[in-house]
Amino acid sequence: MFWTVTQSLLSGLATTFEIFILTLLFALPLGLVFAFASMSKWKPLRLLMQLIVWVVRGTPLMLQLIIIFYGPGLWLGTNIWSGGEAGRIAATVVAFAFNYACYFSVIFRGGIESVPVGQREAGQVLGMTRSQIFFKITLLQMIKRIVPPMSNEIITLVKDTSLARIIAAYELTFAGYSFMKSDGLTWPLFYTGVFYLLFVGILTLLFNYIERKLDYFR
Amino acid sequence: MAILEVKNIEKHFGSTKVLEDVSFSLEEGSALAIIGSSGSGKTTLLRCLNFLEKPDGGSISVKGEKLFDASDEADWEKNLRKKRLHFGMVFQSFNLFPQYTALENVTLAEKLLAQERPDFKQNKKEILAEIENHGKELLAQMGLSERMGHYPHQLSGGQQQRVAIARALALKPDILCFDEPTSALDPELTGEVLKVIRGLAEQKTTMIIVTHEMAFARDVADQVIFMDGGVIVEQGDSREVIENPKEERTKQFLSRYTQE
Numbered sequence: 001m002f003w004t005v006t007q008s009l010l011s012g013l014a015t016t017f018e019i020f021i022l023t024l025l026f027a028l029p030l031g032l033v034f035a036f037a038s039m040s041k042w043k044p045l046r047l048l049m050q051l052i053v054w055v056v057r058g059t060p061l062m063l064q065l066i067i068i069f070y071g072p073g074l075w076l077g078t079n080i081w082s083g084g085e086a087g088r089i090a091a092t093v094v095a096f097a098f099n100y101a102c103y104f105s106v107i108f109r110g111g112i113e114s115v116p117v118g119q120r121e122a123g124q125v126l127g128m129t130r131s132q133i134f135f136k137i138t139l140l141q142m143i144k145r146i147v148p149p150m151s152n153e154i155i156t157l158v159k160d161t162s163l164a165r166i167i168a169a170y171e172l173t174f175a176g177y178s179f180m181k182s183d184g185l186t187w188p189l190f191y192t193g194v195f196y197l198l199f200v201g202i203l204t205l206l207f208n209y210i211e212r213k214l215d216y217f218r
Numbered sequence: 219m220a221i222l223e224v225k226n227i228e229k230h231f232g233s234t235k236v237l238e239d240v241s242f243s244l245e246e247g248s249a250l251a252i253i254g255s256s257g258s259g260k261t262t263l264l265r266c267l268n269f270l271e272k273p274d275g276g277s278i279s280v281k282g283e284k285l286f287d288a289s290d291e292a293d294w295e296k297n298l299r300k301k302r303l304h305f306g307m308v309f310q311s312f313n314l315f316p317q318y319t320a321l322e323n324v325t326l327a328e329k330l331l332a333q334e335r336p337d338f339k340q341n342k343k344e345i346l347a348e349i350e351n352h353g354k355e356l357l358a359q360m361g362l363s364e365r366m367g368h369y370p371h372q373l374s375g376g377q378q379q380r381v382a383i384a385r386a387l388a389l390k391p392d393i394l395c396f397d398e399p400t401s402a403l404d405p406e407l408t409g410e411v412l413k414v415i416r417g418l419a420e421q422k423t424t425m426i427i428v429t430h431e432m433a434f435a436r437d438v439a440d441q442v443i444f445m446d447g448g449v450i451v452e453q454g455d456s457r458e459v460i461e462n463p464k465e466e467r468t469k470q471f472l473s474r475y476t477q478e
């Protein structure tokens with residue numbers, strides 16, 4: 001039985017990991033775009049961004065996931081998500097990436113704004129372009145400052161992947177829970193918890209490593 | 219002909235007039251000191267020259283080329299980067315890039331500019347090596363040969379400011395501007411920075427120095443401008459203005475320094 005449960009949880013972990021990685025892959029750059037939009041000189045764009053962030057942060061992620069998964073089928077009459085597991089994961093990633101991009105954008109904006117103006121001005125008087133100033137000067141200083149809050153968000157994401165269960169994506173929590181439903185076993189739930197702990201443990205080590213790596217400057 | 223021609227510069231922040239009808243010119247190879255109390259507009263003037271602030275009126279010409287003319291609204295953004303390169307800037311708070319070593323701070327901008335050269339791809343190695351050498355020379359000139367691989371936070375304030383001077387010199391600006399270069403330093407560290415600036419003056423570097431060091435202004439600068447309330451109250455030969463000021467306001471300002 002232990003082996004059966006392990007196999008099942010590993011397959012759930014694979015889905016959890018897939019959602020996690022894909023969400024980060026899209027949410028990180030999208031969050032940066034959102035951060036710039038929210039700092040735009042053009043007021044309508046800034047206001048639009050504020051509205052989006054308000055709606056996304058102000059409603060449950062689970063609700064957003066349900067709407068994104070079932071909405072298109074109900075409104076358009078055709079399901080845009082391909083059937084089966086792949087479609088469920090795709091819908092989850094879309095919902096998660098958009099949601100997390102909004103949270104990230106706020107952290108990014110804080111990070112960018114915390115870099116002293118003098119850094120940008122020093123770049124300007126040295127004839128650098130705006131993108132050179134961002135990528136060569138601001139970015140690394142911003143990253144250094146946002147590692148702690150980002151580690152919080154990213155660790156939360158690991159556990160938020162369990163919300164995908166609501167649209168029947170077979171992720172880690174679903175896998176563990178299914179043994180309680182079918183066989184009345186509760187120990188797989190704790191075993192599931194161990195998987196999450198290991199996942200988060202590795203991430204914590206990674207974040208500590210990044211913090212140490214960026215410790216060479218102040 | 220003057221290398222820098224500044225005519226009737228005006229600047230206001232909201233309803234506050236910060237600069238009013240500021241005009242002066244600077245000869246190539248000469249040093250100009252700008253003195254005056256805080257809030258007199260000295261720093262704003264330097265920031266206008268470096269295109270960090272947009273003046274509301276007047277014009278700025280370098281080597282006979284008009285870089286800024288307030289009557290031509292659309293002109294500001296055009297070639298902004300190129301125009302900035304005529305001027306170098308040393309900030310009061312150094313503004314070194316913390317993630318780069320002293321040498322990288324000095325060479326970064328030059329390396330980025332080199333990427334725009336048409337022959338960059340073919341001669342990449344040679345060009346970068348040349349820039350690296352240039353940076354090392356500049357740091358050596360600042361007496362920092364031993365500190366090239368240090369990060370800013372590992373350097374004293376005086377050393378940081380000397381790196382900043384090397385960084386500003388790296389792009390060979392026509393005019394080097396200093397914004398109170400020693401105001402953020404402990405008194406025992408100002409000497410080493412002033413010495414470096416004095417050395418630059420001896421090599422006939424064209425400079426504008428905003429400073430509160432009166433003796434330094436008198437000895438190193440050829441010309442002095444005294445500003446108060448956003449206007450130039452008095453300008454002339456540095457020894458003359460500082461030792462025998464003509465205007466009442468200049469006398470009042472300078473008396474505070476001689477009393478000390």
